[in-house]
Amino acid sequence: MRTYVFSQDHKIIGLQYMMTALLFLFLGFTLMLLMRWQLAYPGLAIPGEAFALTPGILGLIALLISLISKRKLTGLVGVLFLGIAGLVWYLVSDETLFPEGVMVPELYNSFGAMHGTIMVFLGVVPLAVGAFGNYVVPLQVGAPDMAFPKLNMISYWTYFMGGVVMLSSFFLPGGAANSGWTSYPPLSDIATVGQTVWLFGMVFLITSSLLGSVNFIVTIVQLRANGLTFMRLPFFVWAQFVTSFLLLLAFPPLEAAGILQLMDRLAGTSFFLPSGLVISGQQLDVSGGGSPLLWQHLFWFLAHPEVYVLILPAMGIVGEVIANNTRKPLWGYRSIVYATIFLGFMSFIVWAHHMFMTGMGTVISTFFQTTTMIISIPSVIILTALVLSLYGGSIRFTTPMLFALAFLPMFAIGGLTGLPLGLAPSDIHLHDTYYVIGHFHYVVAPGTIFALFAGLYYWYPKVTGKMMGEGLGRIHFWGSLVCMNGIFFPMLIQGLAGVSRRLYDGGAQYSHAQSVLQWNEVMSISAFALAAFQIPFLINFFWSIKKGKKVESDNPWEATTLEWQTPTPPPHGNFTTIPEVFRGPYEYSTPGSSKDFTPQNVR
Amino acid sequence: MEHASPEAIKKHVRTYVIVFVSLMALTVITVAISYLHLDVTAAVIVAMFIATIKGSLVASYFMHLISEKKLIVLALILTAVFFIALMALPLLGYHDTIG
Amino acid sequence: MQIPFTVAARPDTGLHNAKLGIWLFLASEVMLFGALFSSYILLRVAAPEWPHGSTLLNVPLATLNTVILISSSVTMVMSWASLMLKDFAKYKHYMGLTILCGLLFLLVKGFEYGAKFSHGIMPGEDLFYATYFTLTGLHGLHVVGGIVVNFYFWGPGSKMWQTEPQRFTNRIEVAGLYWHFVDLVWIFLFPTLYLL
Numbered sequence: 001m002r003t004y005v006f007s008q009d010h011k012i013i014g015l016q017y018m019m020t021a022l023l024f025l026f027l028g029f030t031l032m033l034l035m036r037w038q039l040a041y042p043g044l045a046i047p048g049e050a051f052a053l054t055p056g057i058l059g060l061i062a063l064l065i066s067l068i069s070k071r072k073l074t075g076l077v078g079v080l081f082l083g084i085a086g087l088v089w090y091l092v093s094d095e096t097l098f099p100e101g102v103m104v105p106e107l108y109n110s111f112g113a114m115h116g117t118i119m120v121f122l123g124v125v126p127l128a129v130g131a132f133g134n135y136v137v138p139l140q141v142g143a144p145d146m147a148f149p150k151l152n153m154i155s156y157w158t159y160f161m162g163g164v165v166m167l168s169s170f171f172l173p174g175g176a177a178n179s180g181w182t183s184y185p186p187l188s189d190i191a192t193v194g195q196t197v198w199l200f201g202m203v204f205l206i207t208s209s210l211l212g213s214v215n216f217i218v219t220i221v222q223l224r225a226n227g228l229t230f231m232r233l234p235f236f237v238w239a240q241f242v243t244s245f246l247l248l249l250a251f252p253p254l255e256a257a258g259i260l261q262l263m264d265r266l267a268g269t270s271f272f273l274p275s276g277l278v279i280s281g282q283q284l285d286v287s288g289g290g291s292p293l294l295w296q297h298l299f300w301f302l303a304h305p306e307v308y309v310l311i312l313p314a315m316g317i318v319g320e321v322i323a324n325n326t327r328k329p330l331w332g333y334r335s336i337v338y339a340t341i342f343l344g345f346m347s348f349i350v351w352a353h354h355m356f357m358t359g360m361g362t363v364i365s366t367f368f369q370t371t372t373m374i375i376s377i378p379s380v381i382i383l384t385a386l387v388l389s390l391y392g393g394s395i396r397f398t399t400p401m402l403f404a405l406a407f408l409p410m411f412a413i414g415g416l417t418g419l420p421l422g423l424a425p426s427d428i429h430l431h432d433t434y435y436v437i438g439h440f441h442y443v444v445a446p447g448t449i450f451a452l453f454a455g456l457y458y459w460y461p462k463v464t465g466k467m468m469g470e471g472l473g474r475i476h477f478w479g480s481l482v483c484m485n486g487i488f489f490p491m492l493i494q495g496l497a498g499v500s501r502r503l504y505d506g507g508a509q510y511s512h513a514q515s516v517l518q519w520n521e522v523m524s525i526s527a528f529a530l531a532a533f534q535i536p537f538l539i540n541f542f543w544s545i546k547k548g549k550k551v552e553s554d555n556p557w558e559a560t561t562l563e564w565q566t567p568t569p570p571p572h573g574n575f576t577t578i579p580e581v582f583r584g585p586y587e588y589s590t591p592g593s594s595k596d597f598t599p600q601n602v603r
Numbered sequence: 604m605e606h607a608s609p610e611a612i613k614k615h616v617r618t619y620v621i622v623f624v625s626l627m628a629l630t631v632i633t634v635a636i637s638y639l640h641l642d643v644t645a646a647v648i649v650a651m652f653i654a655t656i657k658g659s660l661v662a663s664y665f666m667h668l669i670s671e672k673k674l675i676v677l678a679l680i681l682t683a684v685f686f687i688a689l690m691a692l693p694l695l696g697y698h699d700t701i702g
Numbered sequence: 703m704q705i706p707f708t709v710a711a712r713p714d715t716g717l718h719n720a721k722l723g724i725w726l727f728l729a730s731e732v733m734l735f736g737a738l739f740s741s742y743i744l745l746r747v748a749a750p751e752w753p754h755g756s757t758l759l760n761v762p763l764a765t766l767n768t769v770i771l772i773s774s775s776v777t778m779v780m781s782w783a784s785l786m787l788k789d790f791a792k793y794k795h796y797m798g799l800t801i802l803c804g805l806l807f808l809l810v811k812g813f814e815y816g817a818k819f820s821h822g823i824m825p826g827e828d829l830f831y832a833t834y835f836t837l838t839g840l841h842g843l844h845v846v847g848g849i850v851v852n853f854y855f856w857g858p859g860s861k862m863w864q865t866e867p868q869r870f871t872n873r874i875e876v877a878g879l880y881w882h883f884v885d886l887v888w889i890f891l892f893p894t895l896y897l898l
Contacts, residue, residue, distance in 0.1 A: 609786075616780065620776075623773070630772065633893055637897035651890075654889055654890050657889045658890060661882055661889065662882075666879055666882045672715060675725045683732075685733065689740050690736070690739070690743060693744050
């Protein structure tokens with residue numbers, strides 16, 4: 001119990017984060033699949049059995065694999081998948097939520113809010129930072145563990161509690177939060193009790209994040225091995241370093257906002273409620289005088305840096321995988337590092353580009369448009385450097401490399417589609433439309449999530465001592481790439497036509513949407529197909545733990561960074577002898593060297 | 604700081620006492636001034652000025668910031684910049700609206 | 703397996719881990735209270751009218767509380783200085799005083815709140831009271847946290863002085879930094895809410 005459940009070893013904690021985050025990603029995805037049924041086939045009874053059956057079958061498969069390979073963890077995962085199936089079944093069978101099998105609008109709103117919340121705060125960030133960061137960073141800096149192992153353990157369990165709190169809200173009267181992941185007042189102030197639970201859940205998650213970010217920064221600054229100067233750090237570590245500063249300094253204002261909203265909801269204050277608010281014909285009996293815009297400022301002060309939290313670790317992973325699979329150093333390492341630092345700084349002063357439609361005057365609007373345009377420069381520098389890193393490389397098209405390569409054009413599309421949103425005149429037309437959804441999903445889905453897949457395939461052999469199957473990996477890759485584009489590209493089209501987001505009927509009642517409505521079915525079918533293409537990944541992931549091809553060395557990818565210079569898997573304390581670093585992170589194909597790579601810690 | 608000599612610590616203690624007395628005096632002053640009922644702008648400026656001095660004394664001497672490592676001071680300056688942005692920009696937004 | 707630089711300072715940064723850790727945490731706390739402070743400013747600037755603090759709140763009592771908290775800051779740093787001078791008895795003495803002052807602060811605060819509640823004044827009364835209760839309430843919670851930590855180091859945690867005196871001294875320094883920060887927040891909160 002003490003060894004595994006309350007482990008203070010960063011590797012175990014990293015794996016705990018990974019399992020929990022993957023489950024939440026799957027749950028968030030399932031919510032969206034239910035929503036996409038409604039959007040493609042409004043009024044048609046949902047085949048609840050099919051939706052519940054998919055996680056159900058996966059759960060049974062996992063249980064089967066766990067019985068064959070005698071792995072308890074796989075069995076646990078199987079049980080949890082069956083739990084998701086149970087939750088879906090419970091919701092879909094509820095006659096008030098799905099009268100005659102058709103989702104009610106309130107549930108649609110709730111799913112929308114929770115999909116966003118779960119994916120961002122319970123899925124992607126815990127996976128990118130909590131899982132990958134925790135497992136890899138101490139290894140890559142040559143440390144025996146994180147600087148504060150006990151704090152690390154507390155961070156994970158606080159995250160877990162936050163997740164439990166968030167999930168519990170589905171079972172409350174009135175259901176889970178339904179005011180968008182952005183929780184704008186006045187709506188969120190007067191929403192059902194699920195919103196209060198959402199706020200408490202966020203307090204747990206923010207606390208977990210803050211404790212984690214302190215740990216990361218201290219580990220990177222203080223525990224670097226001898227000879228490992230800042231400019232010899234792998235780009236992945238730099239990315240996590242800047243990300244941790246973003247989490248440290250940007251989250252507290254959201255915590256403050258959460259406290260204020262809790263006061264509004266529980267103590268009858270009016271921090272966000274303006275005077276004279278009338279709801280359903282009734283004047284609201286509060287003191288008034290508050291400002292809904294205040295919430296928006298505090299929320300977006302976090303939520304903008306948050307998107308860089310979503311992308312930076314991903315870029316870090318892509319950098320590692322590209323360097324390794326081109327057998328070349330990353331192009332422009334210094335530029336990448338300085339761009340990352342500059343990006344982190346700028347991310348704090350662009351937030352109100354999410355608020356262009358709130359009645360801003362020209363001075364403040366110009367300020368935020370300018371800073372937003374400026375912040376695109378370091379993004380482009382990083383992307384360009386990653387692309388240029390391919391030139392002249394001896395490219396190995398391994399599965400992680402496929403995901404890393406696809407990341408580049410996908411992130412480019414995501415980034416480019418952000419530009420008209422960052423400029424107020426075009427944003428007037430595009431704000432709150434499907435264009436926005438298409439933009440950010442391009443960055444997060446075939447962007448960040450692809451990078452995270454690359455990381456999973458890449459570091460899998462270090463954790464398990466087995467390689468994941470290449471065949472299943474390729475099916476997973478190509479299927480996901482095609483389907484993701486099938487889901488998110490039409491959103492750009494619909495948004496340009498003016499279809500608003502968060503519409504229960506997907507735009508059906510609006511004349512300006514009629515010409516693009518047919519895309520709804522395309523997107524939904526792509527989404528269902530995307531779900532299907534994750535099955536080869538899940539089978540591959542669990543099957544290969546026991547039955548995958550055994551690695552022939554501790555360093556199967558022939559990589560230079562320190563995490564590959566340990567036993568497989570690394571023992572408690574990581575390094576058998578304290579490592580000393582003699583060179584930069586990407587000494588590949590050095591002229592005059594006998595091998596095409598030289599690890600950082602070899603004399 | 605960890606390897607400071609007893610003499611150095613005793614000097615620090617003297618500093619702590621001086622700072623304590625100053626903080627008490629400034630507290631009395633700031634309360635006294637409040638009874639003058641200055642107009643809002645002047646009152647805010649004076650009160651925040653005195654609070655800043657008091658805060659700086661606590662930070663510099665009780666928290667030893669005045670002799671602290673560059674890394675820490677840098678992190679705090681960065682924090683201050685973002686705090687000012689969080690304070691100033693929404694205020695600008697309040698004053699600069701379309702109609 | 704030993705984590706390096708938990709007690710001794712790392713040569714190139716000159717810091718031990720917990721020192722850097724606590725300052726980073728305090729930076730996040732600056733952003734937390736800073737956000738609330740900014741919210742207060744925004745709400746007040748936008749309000750058609752805002753009462754002068756002294757007309758609604760007890761200035762002499764709050765001044766007393768300010769004196770109490772500043773004193774506790776002195777006793778806190780003195781408790782650390784005592785450990786640096788290897789005087790454990792003095793440490794216990796000063797740390798005990800710090801805890802007492804903290805409790806006294808909470809007592810006065812409780813009395814203030816009680817006075818308001820007994821007159822039927824709750825946070826929802828108006829924006830002034832909403833900000834007053836929320837800001838002082840959150841600050842008060844931080845005081846509680848500090849008292850708990852300080853009590854642990856005064857009581858059961860002080861055993862570490864026998865086995866690892868340097869590490870224990872570091873811990874008191876770190877706890878002190880947190881406590882001074884709580885004092886610092888009050889130094890700004892007091893004039894803002896009571897004198898303006």
